[in-house]
Amino acid sequence: MAVNRRTPSTACRPPSPKRYHAPMNASSKPERTRLSAENWEDAALDVIAEQGVGALAVEALARRLGVTKGSFYWHFRTREALLQAALERWEHYGEREVIAQIEAIADPRERLPELFRRVAHELQPHRVYAALLKALDHPLVVPVMARVSQRRTEFLATAFREAGLPPAQALNRARLTYAAYVGFLQLNFTLGLPRISHEDFDAYVEHMIATLIPA
Amino acid sequence: MAVNRRTPSTACRPPSPKRYHAPMNASSKPERTRLSAENWEDAALDVIAEQGVGALAVEALARRLGVTKGSFYWHFRTREALLQAALERWEHYGEREVIAQIEAIADPRERLPELFRRVAHELQPHRVYAALLKALDHPLVVPVMARVSQRRTEFLATAFREAGLPPAQALNRARLTYAAYVGFLQLNFTLGLPRISHEDFDAYVEHMIATLIPA
């Protein structure tokens, strides 16, 4: 009966102030350091971004990290627990990022065009969001996506109000804009529609700005 | 060695002019008639619309149809073959439907607003499309969705040209419009964002028309 091991849970790493510092040396090999729960969560988000939520399997993830399942089940009670923790991590990380984006632009008149252009040009942060869009079957991702989409839409609505639109129109314009963003991700990111060229893409973004943002 | 059965394939029901006519009697029971490949394809599309591509399992589908796997593997060589046949069926069916929508509206000036309002009010045909959007991981659905989305976008582009937009702008407006449609499906159909009310939804559609369609 050994040592009466405690059952691990997602919310059970209380102090753990010691950060794993990955020195990123020249070797492409997985570093062979001990892993923490955060490592697993980050790796999970990578897998989600690359291959979707469905491809999140514990044995594959373990191989990716250079260990075996035995390690995983010390950190997490179940696969779902990992998903939940990873989604939580992604949500809070994205929160800080969006807020930073807001603060960055001072003039309300310039906020929307600038936001459009920035969002259009950093496609990496959208990979996870695009992957989660395809996983709306899963009960764990629905509330997360609902909260994130809701907050972003509300942010857009206030921006449109500040740009001069009356409240009712501002909300609808925000819905329209955010839907266009989501649809664009699906059509050009996940699906590979005839791979729009760089200049055409810039022209598309400017067309969006001209169409959706009041003069 | 029995009878040297031929191997069934998706493309192997050549004449088959006899349609299965489901008389839809008062009983809610599954009718107990013999099944054909088309029955399986229709049932597959139902499952896809309701629970997504991932939920398309042959044993579950067999239970749904009141038979067992033994029947399935007579009609189709594999599960993928069923998916392919069902997608093909859906694509060609949708083709006819879209064309009918086009013909229905005579005046080019009125085509777009009318199209918007109609599309907005029949949400049933979009269930399969929304489900397939979440299955863009799967190699079989990608080409289908690419073709369908491409054709619809091109149709929108010509409509915007007929509405007075110069070609370059018309194409971008079509992309924007179709992206908004796709995003709307994701956000309000699959995800259940704060369940917009009926009047608010109509107002949203009118806002879309006012914003996206040139006066």
Next chain:
DNA sequence: CAGTTACCATACGCATGAGTATTGAGTGCT
């Protein structure tokens, strides 16, 4: 320098779901 803790390996159990093999029953044709 023991002993505990934290992390990992190995080897299982077990459920699900695809695909196969074989038998059997209904239906039409002659």
Next chain:
DNA sequence: AGCACTCAATACTCATGCGTATGGTAACTG
């Protein structure tokens, strides 16, 4: 009636992938 063809039931095999049990080892701690 008899035969072939069509559709379906039963009973398997096999691979995958989650979760468990338990023993092992490095690192920290007193």
